Amino acid sequence: MSKKTPESPEQKSTKGIHELYAEDPAQADRRLWGREVDPESRRGFLKRSSLLAMASALGAGAIPFASKMPGGLIPAALADTHEPFMLKGKDGLTVLNDRPINAETPAHLLDDMVTPGSRMFVRNNGLPPEMEGIDPESWTLEIAGESCEKPMTFTVAELKKKFKHHTYQLQIECGGNGRSEFVPSASGNQWTTGAVACPEFTGVRVRDVLEACGVKSDAVYIGYYGADQHLSRDPSKEAISRGVPMSKAMEDESLIAWAMNGEAIPWLNGYPLRLVCGGWPGSVSGKWLKRIVIRNKVHDGAKMSPPSYSVPKNPVAPGTDVPKPDMEIIGSMPVKSIVTSPKSGLTHTMGKKLAVRGHAWAGDLSVKEVYVSIDFGATWQKADLKKPANRLAWQYWSAEIEFPEIGYYEIWARAVDSEGHSQPMVVPGWNPRGYLNNACHRIAVQVA
Ligand SMILES: Nc1nc2c(c(=O)[nH]1)N[C@H]1C(S)=C(S)[C@@H](COP(=O)(O)O)O[C@H]1N2
Numbered sequence: 001m002s003k004k005t006p007e008s009p010e011q012k013s014t015k016g017i018h019e020l021y022a023e024d025p026a027q028a029d030r031r032l033w034g035r036e037v038d039p040e041s042r043r044g045f046l047k048r049s050s051l052l053a054m055a056s057a058l059g060a061g062a063i064p065f066a067s068k069m070p071g072g073l074i075p076a077a078l079a080d081t082h083e084p085f086m087l088k089g090k091d092g093l094t095v096l097n098d099r100p101i102n103a104e105t106p107a108h109l110l111d112d113m114v115t116p117g118s119r120m121f122v123r124n125n126g127l128p129p130e131m132e133g134i135d136p137e138s139w140t141l142e143i144a145g146e147s148c149e150k151p152m153t154f155t156v157a158e159l160k161k162k163f164k165h166h167t168y169q170l171q172i173e174c175g176g177n178g179r180s181e182f183v184p185s186a187s188g189n190q191w192t193t194g195a196v197a198c199p200e201f202t203g204v205r206v207r208d209v210l211e212a213c214g215v216k217s218d219a220v221y222i223g224y225y226g227a228d229q230h231l232s233r234d235p236s237k238e239a240i241s242r243g244v245p246m247s248k249a250m251e252d253e254s255l256i257a258w259a260m261n262g263e264a265i266p267w268l269n270g271y272p273l274r275l276v277c278g279g280w281p282g283s284v285s286g287k288w289l290k291r292i293v294i295r296n297k298v299h300d301g302a303k304m305s306p307p308s309y310s311v312p313k314n315p316v317a318p319g320t321d322v323p324k325p326d327m328e329i330i331g332s333m334p335v336k337s338i339v340t341s342p343k344s345g346l347t348h349t350m351g352k353k354l355a356v357r358g359h360a361w362a363g364d365l366s367v368k369e370v371y372v373s374i375d376f377g378a379t380w381q382k383a384d385l386k387k388p389a390n391r392l393a394w395q396y397w398s399a400e401i402e403f404p405e406i407g408y409y410e411i412w413a414r415a416v417d418s419e420g421h422s423q424p425m426v427v428p429g430w431n432p433r434g435y436l437n438n439a440c441h442r443i444a445v446q447v448a
Pocket residue numbers: 120121122123124125126172173174175225226227228239240268269270281282283284285286287288
């Protein structure tokens with residue numbers, strides 16, 4: 001008989017994990033998920049039944065490969081539920097995908113001028129580092145690359161001490177926001193309108209840190225590396241490693257941030273350190289930031305080359321198979337707006353004015369005008385538009401609407417940027433990966 005190796009309780013039992021750890025549900029969560037689960041979210045996807053239900057939902061047996069389950073993975077047995085489940089630290093988000101985690105914010109929950117952490121969308125390409133394993137005290141950021149004169153490594157405390165702090169409200173929108181509206185459909189997360197947010201970030205300027213490390217004259221690009229893992233857990237692969245041209249990296253508003261809305265950055269949004277380059281596809285704003293490289297060529301990290309975050313150089317017919325050399329990397333995002341109040345589907349009393357409001361943004365540019373229409377774009381009424389809190393923040397707009405008679409209406413909002421480009425009323429240029437849909441947002445109103 002072979003010598004027995006020590007067993008963990010779940011290896012020798014046929015009971016479910018939460019049954020075994022009935023005294024200590026948090027320990028059960030660590031075994032099951034690799035981390036603790038917010039009791040609210042557990043309740044959410046367990047249809048309000050007891051903890052034992054989780055074990056029975058998983059078949060009541062052991063999980064032989066529990067130690068290999070990626071942290072944050074929702075077991076398929078539980079992910080199948082039709083009950084919405086919640087993400088730790090998030091409130092009311094729609095989960096599109098659980099592996100990796102991707103969740104968007106319904107438009108009416110983006111009503112705040114400054115997006116709270118609980119309402120910021122989540123776009124993960126890989127597996128985030130375990131929250132328990134992150135020590136902000138020992139976290140380091142390395143600056144290197146062939147166009148860096150003196151590569152250096154900083155702790156977060158050193159970044160805070162050595163460089164001037166800056167706070168900006170910065171708009172981040174996933175390049176694929178609105179993808180669900182393309183026909184034929186494009187593969188990828190089927191975002192509707194909620195992969196956008198505009199929180200306030202505090203950190204140091206990328207420029208100040210890079211200059212302290214010496215930028216060689218041949219520098220053309222920066223690239224970031226984060227602490228998340230590739231979905232395959234293959235350490236030689238990056239989940240994502242993108243970047244921006246030097247001109248964008250050196251802007252005043254490009255930050256290496258440790259705070260969001262005056263607090264630590266939420267775990268799923270990049271705690272404890274992230275890059276923020278507002279106005280460009282969200283994918284350039286690296287989360288769980290560990291390293292920035294100064295490059296003498298366009299950064300060649302994961303998801304940097306076509307077809308990722310790239311669109312055809314010239315318009316193509318929907319469904320066209322576009323060769324990679326005919327595509328270019330997306331830079332500044334196009335002008336766009338959302339209606340955040342009222343919530344779509346409202347019944348409004350005839351004879352009363354309806355207050356509508358929302359936000360508008362325009363990549364590196366600013367928004368010049370916002371218009372609303374209640375007749376499917378035949379006529380437009382100018383909305384009141386506020387200046388942004390700073391460059392690259394979204395702008396607040398509002399309008400009062402009167403309806404001529406009872407019945408069904410749609411309110412459409414349309415923004416125009418500082419160079420005169422307007423949002424299109426219908427879905428713009430189809431592209432293979434479904435990026436840059438900036439069509440007008442619309443909500444439904446019944447007037448009775
Ligand atoms: N390290 C790392 N950074 C990342 C990502 C990622 O998966 N890993 N996703 C990118 C993408 S595609 C987007 S749209 C934004 C989303 O930021 P959020 O999840 O904080 O909303 O983060 C970007 N930064």
